[in-house]
Each structure stands twice: as structure tokens, then as C-alpha cells.
Amino acid sequence: MTEPLQTLLERAFPDAAELRIEDRTGGGDHFQVTVHSPRFNGLPLLEQHRLVNDALAEPLQNGTIHELRITTRGTE
Amino acid sequence: MSNLREQIQGVIENEPVALFMKGTPQFVMCGNSERALQALRAAGAPVTAVDILPDPAIRQELSALSGWPTIPQVFVKGELIGGADIVEELAATGALEEKLEASLGSDYRSARSEQVVPVA
Numbered sequence: 706m707t708e709p710l711q712t713l714l715e716r717a718f719p720d721a722a723e724l725r726i727e728d729r730t731g732g733g734d735h736f737q738v739t740v741h742s743p744r745f746n747g748l749p750l751l752e753q754h755r756l757v758n759d760a761l762a763e764p765l766q767n768g769t770i771h772e773l774r775i776t777t778r779g780t781e
Numbered sequence: 782m783s784n785l786r787e788q789i790q791g792v793i794e795n796e797p798v799a800l801f802m803k804g805t806p807q808f809v810m811c812g813n814s815e816r817a818l819q820a821l822r823a824a825g826a827p828v829t830a831v832d833i834l835p836d837p838a839i840r841q842e843l844s845a846l847s848g849w850p851t852i853p854q855v856f857v858k859g860e861l862i863g864g865a866d867i868v869e870e871l872a873a874t875g876a877l878e879e880k881l882e883a884s885l886g887s888d889y890r891s892a893r894s895e896q897v898v899p900v901a
Binding site: 750751754755758762765766772773774775776 | 811812813848849850851861862863864865866867870871
């Protein structure tokens with residue numbers, strides 16, 4: 706269930722040092738996403754999360770993702 | 782529809798701390814809304830809550846205004862702070878209290894108690 710999301714994130718963050726998706730409930734709609742990427746370096750948290758939301762815009766829009774938790778870090 | 786958007790905009794602009802959530806502080810309907818609420822409470826924020834569940838249009842209009850796709854959404858003095866993860870992380874580092882003090886003044890904790898306002 707996490708593979709399509711993994712693909713979207715890998716496309717958006719090809720240089721990620723860490724990229725993980727966890728199905729929190731096993732139901733395929735509550736996810737924890739963890740991304741460590743140099744793209745986040747120097748960005749406020751709001752903008753870091755916005756990049757993740759943008760990458761997952763479609764599954765967020767169509768209801769595939771019911772609940773999303775995001776943890777982001779730069780690599781500096 | 783535009784009336785609804787104006788009401789949402791009004792809450793964002795006029796309330797010191799606006800929390801758009803699923804349910805109300807008395808009856809929270811979502812884990813992330815609960816996390817955001819608890820982080821704001823721990824920081825002593827004067828929360829004005831809006832329940833987005835009564836009408837799907839509330840969420841649509843809110844996200845169109847804020848450019849943020851998920852619920853909850855927290856605003857301080859009209860500025861989008863983020864969702865549950867961001868608010869929790871800012872609360873953990875003390876940055877949330879700093880932000881509240883900088884935006885609302887050092888006596889923000891005594892501003893007033895939690896309230897719920899309807900839109901639509």
C-alpha cells in the first residue's frame with residue numbers, strides 16, 4: 706500500500722538521505738512519512754512540509770491518504 | 782460560497798490563534814486535530830477553534846485560501862503556522878511560545894480562554 710506514495714516521494718526527492726513511509730494502522734490510509742533531504746536545508750518547517758504535501762498532492766486530493774504525519778529534516 | 786470564504790478569512794485575520802479542526806475542543810474527531818490542540822494548550826495559546834466537519838465546503842474554501850491541503854491548520858495573527866506535526870515540533874523546541882509572544886505580546890496567556898466559533 707505504501708509503494709505508490711514511495712514512488713511519488715522518490716520522484717520529488719531523488720537526493721533524499723532518508724525516505725520512509727509507514728502505514729500507521731495497516732488500513733492503507735494513515736501514513737507516517739519521513740524525509741531527510743538537502744532540499745530542506747535552510748527552509749522553515751512550513752515550507753519543508755509544503756514540499757512533501759506538494760509531492761503527495763494527488764493522493765491527498767483523491768482521499769487515498771486519510772491522515773498524514775510528516776517528519777522532515779535537512780541534511781546539514 | 783464567497784460568503785463562506787469571507788467568514789473563514791475573517792476568523793483567520795481577526796482571531797489571535799485560529800485552529801481549524803475536525804470536531805471541537807470538547808469533542809475532537811481526529812488524532813491530528815487532538816495533537817495540534819494539545820500543543821497549543823500546552824503553550825497557553827488563546828485558541829479559537831473552528832469545526833470544519835459540518836460542511837465539506839469549509840475545508841475546500843479553507844484550503845483554497847491557505848494553500849494547505851490537510852486538517853488541522855493553525856494560524857497566528859493571520860499567518861499559517863502549519864498542521865499538527867509542525868505545531869508539535871515547534872512546541873517541543875519552545876519556538877511556538879516564542880512565536881506567540883512575538884505575535885501576540887508577552888501576556889498572551891492571559892488573553893482569554895478557548896472558544897469555538899461557527900462559520901457558514
